[in-house]
Amino acid sequence: MEQSLTIYNSLSRVKEVFEPLHAGKAGMYVCGPTVYSNAHLGHARPAITFDLLYRYLLHLGYKVRYVRNITDVGHLEDEVEETGEDKISKKARLEQLEPMEVVQKYMNTFHRNMEELNTLPPTIEPRASGHIIEQQVMIRRILEEGYAYEVNGSVYFDVHKYNNHYRYGILSGRNLEEMQANTRRLEGQQEKRNPFDFALWKKATPEHIMQWPSEWGMGFPGWHLECSAMSTKYLGEVFDIHGGGMDLQFPHHECEIAQSTAALGHPSVRFWMHNNMITINGQKMARSLGNFITLDELFSGNHPLLTGAYSPMTVKFFILQAHYRSTLDFSNEALVSAGKGLERLMKAIALLEKLPVSPSASVDIAALEKNCCAAMNDDLNSPILIAHLFEGVRLINLIGEGKETITEEGLDRLKNLFRVYLFDILGLKPEESSAAGSETVRQLVDLTLEVRSRAKNNKDWTTSDFIRDELGKIGIVVKDRKDGTEWEMKN
Amino acid sequence: MEQSLTIYNSLSRVKEVFEPLHAGKAGMYVCGPTVYSNAHLGHARPAITFDLLYRYLLHLGYKVRYVRNITDVGHLEDEVEETGEDKISKKARLEQLEPMEVVQKYMNTFHRNMEELNTLPPTIEPRASGHIIEQQVMIRRILEEGYAYEVNGSVYFDVHKYNNHYRYGILSGRNLEEMQANTRRLEGQQEKRNPFDFALWKKATPEHIMQWPSEWGMGFPGWHLECSAMSTKYLGEVFDIHGGGMDLQFPHHECEIAQSTAALGHPSVRFWMHNNMITINGQKMARSLGNFITLDELFSGNHPLLTGAYSPMTVKFFILQAHYRSTLDFSNEALVSAGKGLERLMKAIALLEKLPVSPSASVDIAALEKNCCAAMNDDLNSPILIAHLFEGVRLINLIGEGKETITEEGLDRLKNLFRVYLFDILGLKPEESSAAGSETVRQLVDLTLEVRSRAKNNKDWTTSDFIRDELGKIGIVVKDRKDGTEWEMKN
Numbered sequence: 001m002e003q004s005l006t007i008y009n010s011l012s013r014v015k016e017v018f019e020p021l022h023a024g025k026a027g028m029y030v031c032g033p034t035v036y037s038n039a040h041l042g043h044a045r046p047a048i049t050f051d052l053l054y055r056y057l058l059h060l061g062y063k064v065r066y067v068r069n070i071t072d073v074g075h076l077e078d079e080v081e082e083t084g085e086d087k088i089s090k091k092a093r094l095e096q097l098e099p100m101e102v103v104q105k106y107m108n109t110f111h112r113n114m115e116e117l118n119t120l121p122p123t124i125e126p127r128a129s130g131h132i133i134e135q136q137v138m139i140r141r142i143l144e145e146g147y148a149y150e151v152n153g154s155v156y157f158d159v160h161k162y163n164n165h166y167r168y169g170i171l172s173g174r175n176l177e178e179m180q181a182n183t184r185r186l187e188g189q190q191e192k193r194n195p196f197d198f199a200l201w202k203k204a205t206p207e208h209i210m211q212w213p214s215e216w217g218m219g220f221p222g223w224h225l226e227c228s229a230m231s232t233k234y235l236g237e238v239f240d241i242h243g244g245g246m247d248l249q250f251p252h253h254e255c256e257i258a259q260s261t262a263a264l265g266h267p268s269v270r271f272w273m274h275n276n277m278i279t280i281n282g283q284k285m286a287r288s289l290g291n292f293i294t295l296d297e298l299f300s301g302n303h304p305l306l307t308g309a310y311s312p313m314t315v316k317f318f319i320l321q322a323h324y325r326s327t328l329d330f331s332n333e334a335l336v337s338a339g340k341g342l343e344r345l346m347k348a349i350a351l352l353e354k355l356p357v358s359p360s361a362s363v364d365i366a367a368l369e370k371n372c373c374a375a376m377n378d379d380l381n382s383p384i385l386i387a388h389l390f391e392g393v394r395l396i397n398l399i400g401e402g403k404e405t406i407t408e409e410g411l412d413r414l415k416n417l418f419r420v421y422l423f424d425i426l427g428l429k430p431e432e433s434s435a436a437g438s439e440t441v442r443q444l445v446d447l448t449l450e451v452r453s454r455a456k457n458n459k460d461w462t463t464s465d466f467i468r469d470e471l472g473k474i475g476i477v478v479k480d481r482k483d484g485t486e487w488e489m490k491n
Numbered sequence: 492m493e494q495s496l497t498i499y500n501s502l503s504r505v506k507e508v509f510e511p512l513h514a515g516k517a518g519m520y521v522c523g524p525t526v527y528s529n530a531h532l533g534h535a536r537p538a539i540t541f542d543l544l545y546r547y548l549l550h551l552g553y554k555v556r557y558v559r560n561i562t563d564v565g566h567l568e569d570e571v572e573e574t575g576e577d578k579i580s581k582k583a584r585l586e587q588l589e590p591m592e593v594v595q596k597y598m599n600t601f602h603r604n605m606e607e608l609n610t611l612p613p614t615i616e617p618r619a620s621g622h623i624i625e626q627q628v629m630i631r632r633i634l635e636e637g638y639a640y641e642v643n644g645s646v647y648f649d650v651h652k653y654n655n656h657y658r659y660g661i662l663s664g665r666n667l668e669e670m671q672a673n674t675r676r677l678e679g680q681q682e683k684r685n686p687f688d689f690a691l692w693k694k695a696t697p698e699h700i701m702q703w704p705s706e707w708g709m710g711f712p713g714w715h716l717e718c719s720a721m722s723t724k725y726l727g728e729v730f731d732i733h734g735g736g737m738d739l740q741f742p743h744h745e746c747e748i749a750q751s752t753a754a755l756g757h758p759s760v761r762f763w764m765h766n767n768m769i770t771i772n773g774q775k776m777a778r779s780l781g782n783f784i785t786l787d788e789l790f791s792g793n794h795p796l797l798t799g800a801y802s803p804m805t806v807k808f809f810i811l812q813a814h815y816r817s818t819l820d821f822s823n824e825a826l827v828s829a830g831k832g833l834e835r836l837m838k839a840i841a842l843l844e845k846l847p848v849s850p851s852a853s854v855d856i857a858a859l860e861k862n863c864c865a866a867m868n869d870d871l872n873s874p875i876l877i878a879h880l881f882e883g884v885r886l887i888n889l890i891g892e893g894k895e896t897i898t899e900e901g902l903d904r905l906k907n908l909f910r911v912y913l914f915d916i917l918g919l920k921p922e923e924s925s926a927a928g929s930e931t932v933r934q935l936v937d938l939t940l941e942v943r944s945r946a947k948n949n950k951d952w953t954t955s956d957f958i959r960d961e962l963g964k965i966g967i968v969v970k971d972r973k974d975g976t977e978w979e980m981k982n
Contacts, residue, residue, distance in 0.1 A: 130621025
């Protein structure tokens, strides 16, 4: 039986077989960051989740158009009430920069962090401020369809009217009547007919730095609109996959669905995918709780909650060890353990290159291949995939110890399996966090230990101890065993 | 006498003292790439020239807003006749991608190359396609001022009328009447009143992929317009410096001046700066001549014209060894020689860390400091600066050989001078082409040589030779000298 990729569709709430709209091609849109501060742990999970999806679709042979936006305007401090300053304008005021200097600075950091995490760049990375016309065109279309109204130079989406024809709340499972019964959000919202209406276009006061002319006067687009406008522009009126963090389901994605459906007359997304959140020692991550850890802090260890630095690949492996729809709790213990697991995997990869082959095999690589493929096809089940890779590690070690055997062809397949699943699909890579990974360092340490071994044979204990002690000072720990000498670098 | 930065102003054709418009702040706009193919040698020179300017302005204490655009729409195949396909659309057709996928791909490569060349990113990097509204606003202003006319959904700049009030050709030293007398450009230009008129907005045919709505119908902006619109938006109606390659003086910068002056009623740029071109073995670089070398090819050596790979710092040093307004001819010999020069500099830097100090000095660091500063203040004269740094190298070597002396304070100043001029201002950096730069490698080799020295003291020539031979196999060449042992890594 041929295996097919199944994806859990947040909209239908079941796993569905992924069939692309156009044979051989896949289109995916993922909500990217609002670039007003350094990328943090919360940015790493969607980035890694949808990188996994992108890499797997490429592996399956699809030509993938992967669009991930940069929000550089319209994201207000209070997302739900749609009040307060624009997040980027506020930072610009505090840092005494032009808003687009703030955007450039944090976009550059985000890109660097994404590269450190070895995630592939999207094929198109559109910016909200670069698509004002496209957003205005969509507003006009929604107005023409009768699902929006203009008040004092602002345009609001008419949720009530939309809900009469379509259903507002379809993604998040909410019901407008119930929501209205349970809300007290009315004060200061005089412009809105309904407290759940949301802005498509907001009138700008003169002191507002980012504003553009429109037929409704000077203003700026509402936060939800950019994704509807840019996904339609680059992926079409119907496209395959829309991804993002679970925290974006409501109101952001719900509003996206409403906007696109109102403008186009039909829904545009076939598969909605949402990654779950990361908690820190069991708590939600929030600036106010002091448990807000940026990726740079994580990689350098420079944060009071961290007992050490965690390399980008350790962080990535930690995230991939949980299924993307599961919650994931950050703790130093979990990260240390992820680092050790990754080290075991990478050590096995090194051993893999030196394994002896036999005329016949006692291990079954085909079964392993099938299991890895099945794990990925089951809604990108990376933790199960990793468990199978550890089964591969067990086989590698047994073959290395001479307790199992493998043929040359089997060994080629095993090497290929690790290359494909570990490097290409999971997107992990060997790290030279210390100089330990450097070939020259390895050769030099081996030479030094060879000289030491000669000294020991000559009973020259002074030289032997001198070498061990000096290596220790450099950070290289020497362990004498019965069957030889091992060494490792301290971190 | 206090030294001041002087800049050669291409507009006035003399060196002028740089005084910023706003005390303590400097604004600079530099024409960036049209991202439809890989960055080549021709992109490296403006990038490095204006990186040098940016770094020097930062060194002088200015708060710099450095805007460099990305052209992702409107650049037609024939820039002068304004005909042919949009360069990006054409590539999109050939590569079967969406135009913005082409843009993303080559923009990513450009950014990577710029990072390899250790140039600092601009503080704002606006894209033409992201500023359609701003360009439309400027067109409207030019139309209102009477310096443009609409024909069949396109808008053209009226060069003749502009020339009656201002002067078209002021930057490039051309004269409209003479140009008209010498041109035969008339056929197929029926829409234009004058062959030198240029498009501000072009009507798009339905098959044109990149197009936006406007009051003149669906279309796209002319190539020259983006720079006028984006420089005004991010730097204001008057700003300090505009830079670019000399090939952009006409028509691009000439048209920019005309647009901004027509719209604003006054010129907007105070200092125009242009870097000269790079030739390849004496010839202009052109795809048709087969001498078109991309930066990736240069760094990897993968091009028939190259006898080897040249590292990014070698390429950068080669470019900085010529003044930015001089022509510069690429040849393998010149690059090899630049690589050797850079190596001598970097070796001296390493020696600098180990120099002995004396109670009194025979060398004059103050004079060297003054000379370096004067070179940079003289229109960024990097080759003269480099000559002074080599004078510093000569002093370092003489002090190392005990033929000259330096005090502790003098040594600190000398170290600081190299840090400031070589690293901060020229933006060069040590390269780890091999593992030689790794601290761990250095420590390990030193330890091994220490063990070897002990063996020699014990007349254990076997061990001593073994260590030397094994180090040689790893690529480390040991040289025994009278006063000790030196080593270096083979490349």
